[in-house]
Amino acid sequence: MSTQLQVAQAELTADVRREINWFVPPGEKHFVNPGTIGTVAAVLLGMFFSGVLDGLKDTVKEEGKKAGKALGKKIATRLRAITSNKEEVNQAEVEQDAEAAKAKLQAANQTQATIVFDQVEAELRMALQEVMPESRAGKLATRVRHVAIKVVYETQGAS
Amino acid sequence: MSGFDDWYLYGEGLARSLVAVAPEFGSTMFAQVMNSITSSGQSGFEEGRWHRVFKGYVYHGPEGGDNHYQREPPAGVAHEDILDASVMLSDQLIRELDHFIAKVETAAAGESVQMHQKDGQAVTFQATGDELARLQALAEMLRNTRAACQQNYNQAVMFRVHTDLMQLLQSAITESGGSPKAIVDLVRAGAAMVIDLRWQAAADARLTALFYVQTRLCELALEELDSNQIGDHEVVRLASMMIAGLRGAPNPEHVLTQSVIDFSRAGLGNLVLNLCDETLSFAEREVEAALNATDLLTHSGHLYSAAHIAFAGMSLAEGFREHVAQDARPDKATDSLLEGYATSAEEIVVRTGHALVINCINRATSAALNLHINQVRLAREEGGLDKAQMRADTLINDFYFYPHYYAKTLMGEPT
Numbered sequence: 001m002s003t004q005l006q007v008a009q010a011e012l013t014a015d016v017r018r019e020i021n022w023f024v025p026p027g028e029k030h031f032v033n034p035g036t037i038g039t040v041a042a043v044l045l046g047m048f049f050s051g052v053l054d055g056l057k058d059t060v061k062e063e064g065k066k067a068g069k070a071l072g073k074k075i076a077t078r079l080r081a082i083t084s085n086k087e088e089v090n091q092a093e094v095e096q097d098a099e100a101a102k103a104k105l106q107a108a109n110q111t112q113a114t115i116v117f118d119q120v121e122a123e124l125r126m127a128l129q130e131v132m133p134e135s136r137a138g139k140l141a142t143r144v145r146h147v148a149i150k151v152v153y154e155t156q157g158a159s
Numbered sequence: 160m161s162g163f164d165d166w167y168l169y170g171e172g173l174a175r176s177l178v179a180v181a182p183e184f185g186s187t188m189f190a191q192v193m194n195s196i197t198s199s200g201q202s203g204f205e206e207g208r209w210h211r212v213f214k215g216y217v218y219h220g221p222e223g224g225d226n227h228y229q230r231e232p233p234a235g236v237a238h239e240d241i242l243d244a245s246v247m248l249s250d251q252l253i254r255e256l257d258h259f260i261a262k263v264e265t266a267a268a269g270e271s272v273q274m275h276q277k278d279g280q281a282v283t284f285q286a287t288g289d290e291l292a293r294l295q296a297l298a299e300m301l302r303n304t305r306a307a308c309q310q311n312y313n314q315a316v317m318f319r320v321h322t323d324l325m326q327l328l329q330s331a332i333t334e335s336g337g338s339p340k341a342i343v344d345l346v347r348a349g350a351a352m353v354i355d356l357r358w359q360a361a362a363d364a365r366l367t368a369l370f371y372v373q374t375r376l377c378e379l380a381l382e383e384l385d386s387n388q389i390g391d392h393e394v395v396r397l398a399s400m401m402i403a404g405l406r407g408a409p410n411p412e413h414v415l416t417q418s419v420i421d422f423s424r425a426g427l428g429n430l431v432l433n434l435c436d437e438t439l440s441f442a443e444r445e446v447e448a449a450l451n452a453t454d455l456l457t458h459s460g461h462l463y464s465a466a467h468i469a470f471a472g473m474s475l476a477e478g479f480r481e482h483v484a485q486d487a488r489p490d491k492a493t494d495s496l497l498e499g500y501a502t503s504a505e506e507i508v509v510r511t512g513h514a515l516v517i518n519c520i521n522r523a524t525s526a527a528l529n530l531h532i533n534q535v536r537l538a539r540e541e542g543g544l545d546k547a548q549m550r551a552d553t554l555i556n557d558f559y560f561y562p563h564y565y566a567k568t569l570m571g572e573p574t
């Protein structure tokens with residue numbers, strides 16, 4: 001894993017640690033393994049990058065077009081599968097998406113990028129609201145965006 | 160212990176460890192930690208058995224692995240095969256407190272006593288001047304904590320508060336006609352009495368949480384008066400029921416749950432949900448402040464506060480779920496949210512209670528710190544720097560045992 005992604009994941013882990021219980025299937029055990037918390041952070045970052053990639057496809061063609069795929073309940077289901085140890089995360093996939101998003105963003109201008117970030121953050125927030133209180137979902141989605149942007153722009157200067 | 164201050168803080172730490180959550184919980188944690196220290200990593204629980212602890216059940220797998228905690232009784236395990244950890248691990252902490260009270264009382268009388276330094280060496284100590292007054296105050300505090308560990312203590316405090324408030328209630332009705340604000344002020348006055356006891360280590364989290372929740376619910380109801388969601392009469396009725404409910408209740412949790420049910424039945428379930436959110440966030444901020452502390456005293460102070468606030472959040476969410484189960488149509492989304500609040504809050508309760516015991520033991524001997532430094536060293540030997548950092552991170556951020564500034568110490572690096 002690249003150092004920047006590793007640092008970003010560790011940074012996000014601190015936020016996910018506080019929220020991890022919302023992702024645990026109802027009735028399952030307490031005190032989620034610290035390793036699983038890091039995995040959930042990786043999944044959230046991966047989903048954000050994947051959303052950015054999808055969004056860029058649309059906005060590069062037509063600026064302002066609704067970006068990103070609807071994440072809906074998919075995120076909740078996936079995260080619950082991870083906290084139940086029923087699914088593992090492909091770390092390489094997260095890294096690939098991060099690299100691809102980085103490359104695509106070089107072709108996009110600042111306005112296009114901001115539109116996509118806003119839309120993916122909004123979708124992530126809505127998806128997280130499926131399992132956690134609104135205010136917490138908003139804060140976590142914003143943190144994912146913040147950390148993802150740091151990964152993408154590390155070598156390109158500030159967003 | 161190396162000096163008077165450490166000794167004093169150890170006494171305060173013992174008292175707070177006992178009442179941070181509840182005496183039986185503190186005792187279990189203390190015994191578990193002491194066993195870990197004295198038997199090189201053994202938890203004090205029987206391996207391969209389920210144990211009843213606090214509000215749930217713990218399974219300890221062989222060689223410290225495969226541990227589980229869950230709220231429901233384990234499926235397929237007979238009731239008689241589950242060990243009661245609070246009984247099994249005895250009242251070690253209370254005995255330690257009794258032993259310490261005797262020493263403090265002797266020292267407070269100006270006589271010399273034997274005390275141990277952090278390296279285990281015994282030294283003779285004789286208090287003088289200002290130290291004598293501080294020891295007398297400490298002895299009194301410890302005796303109050305000891306009293307708070309007695310059965311029916313919480314019932315007695317609730318009864319005392321009820322008696323005081325009923326007298327004031329009469330005056331409030333006569334003098335102000337029983338305005339909502341006047342009655343809510345009475346609930347606040349009751350809470351102030353208990354918060355005062357809390358800071359003297361004479362009120363456990365169950366008792367403190369009850370008065371915290373009642374006060375906040377009443378304050379939130381007062382705010383709703385402006386939006387006409389509720390009338391004056393209803394606020395007065397709910398607050399009066401809270402005061403009346405203190406008498407004869409079996410325990411604080413029962414009264415708290417009843418208050419939550421009363422509010423929910425009055426159509427104020429939204430206030431309860433808001434308070435779940437507010438309370439969990441408050442407890443999290445206290446934990447964050449503890450971890451960012453620059454000294455162990457501040458660290459333990461914030462954890463102590465987080466314990467009863469988180470207990471309040473847990474009890475609120477559980478009480479509301481009980482209401483949902485009793486009265487309302489099942490609403491999966493709300494129930495799932497409440498479970499999330501209850502679980503998150505409960506984990507803070509357990510972790511703060513455990514961390515306060517570690518903090519206290521480290522005042523006396525640094526034995527727990529040495530054990531943790533050794534755990535980090537072993538992790539480094541097994542998996543290199545990353546693994547060692549992960550272990551240190553877990554001890555700080557997941558278990559709250561130390562503030563962040565201890566990271567270097569745990570890693571065995573110069574500070």
